[in-house]
Structure formats: C-alpha cells, structure tokens
Amino acid sequence: MSQIIVIKIGGNAVAQLPASFFQQLAQWRQQGQQILIVHGGGPKISQLSGQLHLAVKKIAGVRVTDAATLELTKAVLLGLVQPELLSQLSAHDLPVIGLNAGCNHLLQGHYLDQAIYGEVGVLDQINDTWLTQILSRQIGVIAPLVQTTAGRWLNVNADTAAAEIATKLNASKLVLLTDVPGVLSAGEVLPELSQQKAHSLIAADVIKSGMTPKIKAAFAALNQGVQQAFITNDLTHTGTTFITQKAGLLNE
Ligand SMILES: Nc1ncnc2c1ncn2[C@@H]1O[C@H](COP(=O)(O)OP(=O)(O)O)[C@@H](O)[C@H]1O
Numbered sequence: 001m002s003q004i005i006v007i008k009i010g011g012n013a014v015a016q017l018p019a020s021f022f023q024q025l026a027q028w029r030q031q032g033q034q035i036l037i038v039h040g041g042g043p044k045i046s047q048l049s050g051q052l053h054l055a056v057k058k059i060a061g062v063r064v065t066d067a068a069t070l071e072l073t074k075a076v077l078l079g080l081v082q083p084e085l086l087s088q089l090s091a092h093d094l095p096v097i098g099l100n101a102g103c104n105h106l107l108q109g110h111y112l113d114q115a116i117y118g119e120v121g122v123l124d125q126i127n128d129t130w131l132t133q134i135l136s137r138q139i140g141v142i143a144p145l146v147q148t149t150a151g152r153w154l155n156v157n158a159d160t161a162a163a164e165i166a167t168k169l170n171a172s173k174l175v176l177l178t179d180v181p182g183v184l185s186a187g188e189v190l191p192e193l194s195q196q197k198a199h200s201l202i203a204a205d206v207i208k209s210g211m212t213p214k215i216k217a218a219f220a221a222l223n224q225g226v227q228q229a230f231i232t233n234d235l236t237h238t239g240t241t242f243i244t245q246k247a248g249l250l251n252e
C-alpha cells in the first residue's frame, strides 16, 4: 500500500530549496509514496503587511489576523508563494497540482478563538477521498487556509495545518522543512527530542518564536498516529527526530 508523506515548507525555505530536495521527491515518487506539500509564506505576509501599514502581531507563532490581513494572506499564499513553488517543482519535471480550501471542500474548519486571534482557523475535516485520488497521480501543494461551513476563509499556521492534515491522512511521515538544520540547543542540533525535553526547553526560552508551533504540531501528529516526524533544512538529513514519551523512555 502506498504511504503518504506530508512535507511542510516554511516561507523562508521555499526561496532556497536545494537540488537534493527535488531529487528526494523524485525518489519517493519512484518508490510509490504519495506526497503532499503544505507551504507557508509568513515572512512575505509580514513584509507586505509592513509596506501596507498593517500591524504585524503573532502570539506564539500564530498570526493575529484581521480582515485586511486575511485578504493579504490569501493573496500572498495563493498568488505569490504557491505559484512560485509549483513552477520550481515543474521545472524539475515533478507532476504537481496547486490546491486550496476552496477545492471541493478540501479543508473545512472553525474559528480558533476569534476574540484573541481574529480570522484564524482550526482544521475540522478534510476531503480525503478526493485528495488521495489526486495524490495517486500528482504531488499536491496546498496553502494553510481553511473554510468554514458558511464559506468564510480562515488563516492557519502552516506547521499546525501540516500536522493536522498529516494526522487526518494517517501519514507515515511529517517533515517540517525550515531554515535551520533542526532544533538547536547550545548551538547544536538535537538529533532526538522527547515531549518532556521540549517542554523544559520552551520553559527555558531555548525553543521560542516560530519554533514553538512546530514542536507542538509535531508532537500532536505523533500522538495521533503519524509514524515519524522531523524538523530539518534538508530532506536527505533527518535533523531533529521527534520521539514519543514511550520511545524516549526505552532509549534512556
Ligand atoms: N531552539 C531553536 N532551534 C532552532 N530554531 C529556533 C529555536 N528557537 C527559535 N527558533 C527560530 O525558529 C525559526 C524557524 O521558525 P520560522 O521562522 O517560523 O520558520 P518557517 O518559516 O520555516 O516556519 C528559526 O529560524 C529560529 O530563528
């Protein structure tokens, strides 16, 4: 049976994908794996927000999104970042398709907490029947937005979206591709990270800002059945591997 690999690519990483990224995707496809890419775009959203004099505010890596910022977010994700990524994949002869919440009720969700975050959502449901048909033929590239049942678009942190999608697809692997080689502590990449250790590093402010939603997302996915989760800047290196409490105790 083919397995699904979900790869989240951060906004910074999209701009600097190495040749090894495309080679690894081609190899996974040859092995019969299905691939879904969830892309970010946070740096570009923040940059354009500044130019348009819209306030940029994040709470633990989650953008507080008012109506104007939501419009800008949709425009950046679906008008700039996604086409750029699709053309890079196509240039490497990989079969790709761009997807978003508006396609066949692909990603349905609800407000996270409107009073605190504004137009930010949580994923409830995914049209997995349709999506897995698509993924049997092409690499899916999807933006981190959900639609409510009433048709409202909501912004979702891309790490959180990737983990929630990976969970709902029962993915074998979740890779969070970013601009650092893994979770760093005292200047070194941690090859493995347990949930307990992550909590203490967050409390010590070693893990902070954009790394926080990644850590939470990775453990949420692992705890709900995704088999493996990594943070890396190179698909050919595992970077930091997340380990469940049980595996962590066995390794001690
Ligand atoms: N302990 C840590 N190890 C590595 N990176 C960290 C850590 N704590 C915070 N960070 C920051 O998290 C960033 C990655 O998150 P983010 O900028 O949101 O990336 P992306 O756009 O890929 O989602 C790193 O560039 C780094 O500045």
Ligand SMILES: CC(=O)N[C@@H](CCC(=O)OP(=O)(O)O)C(=O)O
Binding pocket: 009, 010, 011, 012, 039, 040, 041, 042, 043, 045, 061, 062, 063, 064, 065, 073, 120, 144, 155, 156, 157, 158, 159, 210
């Ligand atoms: C609600 C929320 O935080 N949405 C994110 C979606 C994009 C994203 O997460 O991009 P990166 O992965 O490049 O940071 C945002 O508006 O920045």
